[in-house]
Structure formats: structure tokens, C-alpha cells
Amino acid sequence: MTQPERKMRVLIVEDDEASRQFMTTLVRDEGYEVEAAANGADGLKAFENFKPDLVFSDISMPVMDGLEMLEKIRKQSNDVIVVMTTAFGTAEYTLKALRLRANDFLVKPVMPQDVVANLKKYQDVFATRSVERQVFGMILHRELTLQLGNQPAIVSRVVDRLMQETEGRIPPSERLNIHLGLLEIIMNAIEHGNLGITYHEKSEALESSSEVWPNLVKQRMADSPYRDRSVLIQFQMDGECCEWTITDEGEGFNWEEVPDPNDPENLLAANGRGIMLARLSFDELTYLGNGNQVILRKNLPPL
Ligand SMILES: Nc1ncnc2c1ncn2[C@@H]1O[C@H](COP(=O)(O)OP(=O)(O)OP(=O)(O)O)[C@@H](O)[C@H]1O
Ligand SMILES: [Mg+2]
Numbered sequence: 001m002t003q004p005e006r007k008m009r010v011l012i013v014e015d016d017e018a019s020r021q022f023m024t025t026l027v028r029d030e031g032y033e034v035e036a037a038a039n040g041a042d043g044l045k046a047f048e049n050f051k052p053d054l055v056f057s058d059i060s061m062p063v064m065d066g067l068e069m070l071e072k073i074r075k076q077s078n079d080v081i082v083v084m085t086t087a088f089g090t091a092e093y094t095l096k097a098l099r100l101r102a103n104d105f106l107v108k109p110v111m112p113q114d115v116v117a118n119l120k121k122y123q124d125v126f127a128t129r130s131v132e133r134q135v136f137g138m139i140l141h142r143e144l145t146l147q148l149g150n151q152p153a154i155v156s157r158v159v160d161r162l163m164q165e166t167e168g169r170i171p172p173s174e175r176l177n178i179h180l181g182l183l184e185i186i187m188n189a190i191e192h193g194n195l196g197i198t199y200h201e202k203s204e205a206l207e208s209s210s211e212v213w214p215n216l217v218k219q220r221m222a223d224s225p226y227r228d229r230s231v232l233i234q235f236q237m238d239g240e241c242c243e244w245t246i247t248d249e250g251e252g253f254n255w256e257e258v259p260d261p262n263d264p265e266n267l268l269a270a271n272g273r274g275i276m277l278a279r280l281s282f283d284e285l286t287y288l289g290n291g292n293q294v295i296l297r298k299n300l301p302p303l
Helices: 017-029 040-050 066-076 091-099 112-128 152-164 172-194 199-207 212-222 264-268 273-281
Strands: 009-013 033-037 054-058 081-086 104-107 142-148 231-237 241-247 284-288 293-299
Touching (some): 009 017, 009 040, 017 054, 033 040, 040 054, 040 066, 054 112, 066 081, 066 091, 081 091, 081 112, 091 104, 091 264, 091 273, 104 112, 112 152, 112 172, 112 199, 152 172, 152 231, 172 231, 172 241
Parallel strands (some): 009 033, 009 054, 054 081, 081 104
Antiparallel strands (some): 142 231, 231 241, 241 293
């Protein structure tokens, strides 16, 4: 049933030679197929020939910059995952890139553990994402309720299943960001909510040797009270919108302090990237109560 997992093809676009080398080696050592280009124009050519599944791109580059390249790439593909690498003090451009439908960003100097975590996350997305099937007739109403244990490894598949419910309704150009937004929020419900792992504990674990983070997750999954908790996902779609309500059994958090994504200065804060990216993809993202419940809303084009 399951197909052998193909490793993603990764394209690095970066004008600084040392950074380009560093990224290329890192990605290759993780076992991915990789190509590199030194500016946006060459990056675009490489995109067309190499057909990458994931692109890491710098923003400011000679000949053609990362924003122009991104715009051209998006005219050809809604499916390729694009992650911008962004220098300190260029938050304005990062926000522009996100509006041009970049999917994520890494702040320079790029840390190897962040790249590795990104590769792992997107490999899972890539391996489980199904092609959109054609929908015959108009689905006027749909509902689905799912209960999920604390298994980060299956979240990608759960999100793919949720996305199938929206086939034919969420436009192709917006599907990838909605997919990734759901992934961030459900991962938060498991990692920060049910398993009670703080931002600090997560960053520290990711900075340590490679087994520390998976071991921390495993440990919590086995310990009481964490192991008995689950995530509830309630989905409904009508003629106007899709709505996902995600509820965990953790202690919640101070969601009022999550940075506003429309203020570029906040993009460089170490904390709160996941929620911020999700905020940009959904029409509404509302935390309820102590923060262990969140409603995501996406308005749909008229029937
Ligand atoms: N369901 C939740 N329960 C408890 N705390 C949460 C929950 N969701 C988010 N948080 C808190 O909000 C912070 C910001 O979440 P966000 O997803 O934006 O970033 P992150 O998870 O820390 O990092 P990243 O998603 O980039 O790995 C988290 O570090 C965590 O402290
Ligand atoms: Mg998160």
C-alpha cells in the first residue's frame, strides 16, 4: 500500500558562496538530492530543470532577487515548498515574501539544527501529501471529528486527510499554506499542549545532540499525565467557510502575548513562528479560554 518513500529534491539559492556551500553540504549529508544556484535567475532555471520539492532561498541577491524568483516560481507551481533565508534587519522583505506565498523562513545565521528540523518536517509533508482529486458536484456541507493520540509521526497524514475534506473548495494556490498551518497548530497541541513541552525545553533539546529531542518527546509520551491526553479535531465546511477547532488537554498558554504577524519586527522573534505563519494563512485564528482550544477559519470563494 505505502509507496517507497522518495527523498525530496532540494534547491539552494544563495549568492554568498560560504553559506551556499554550508547549506548544500548540510542538506546532502541528511540524504537529500540537492542542487545550488547563486542568484534568482539561475535559481529559476534550476527550478525548471531540477524540479525541486523544496527551495531554500536568500532574499537579496544580484541579477534576480529572491522575491522576483519566488513570484515567478509561484506562477508555475502551487506545490513546491519555499523557505526564505532572511538576514537580520530585512523583516520587511520577509513579510513581503510570505505575502508572495513563501511557506516559511529561517533567520540568518542559519543554525544547522533548524535546517535539519525543517527538512524532516517537510519530508513528512512531502511524503504524505496526496494530489487533489477532482470533485464532481458541489459539496455543500461536511463534518468530521477526529481524536488523535500524541503521535507527532502521524500528524502529516492526519493533515493530509483533513485537506482531502476540502478538495474542490479551497483554491489550489492556498492549499499548501493551509496544509502547513494546520500542521503547525496540531503539532503545538501535541508538543506544547498535551506533552507540556515549553519553547525553552524544545529549543534546548534541538540544540543538543540529535537524539535529545526525539527522546524528550518519547519520554513525555510515556509519562503520566501526558500519555493519557489526546487532541480533538473538529472540522466543518459549509458554503461560506471551513472551520477547524483544535482542542488539547494541556494547561494552555498566554496566547494574548503571541506576536502580531503584521508587524515585521516580530518576525525575528525566536518564539512564535508557527502561530504567526498560521495567522497569515487563515482568515481567522482565535484562541479560546486558557489557550488549549483554537478555531481556525478559512473563507471560501462563492459557490
Ligand atoms: N496548544 C498549546 N498549548 C500550550 N502552549 C502553546 C500551545 N500552542 C502554542 N503554545 C505556546 O506558544 C508558543 C509559540 O508557538 P509557535 O508555534 O508560534 O512557535 P513554537 O512552537 O515555539 O516554535 P515552532 O512552531 O517554530 O517550532 C510556543 O512556544 C508555546 O509556548
Ligand atoms: Mg509550533
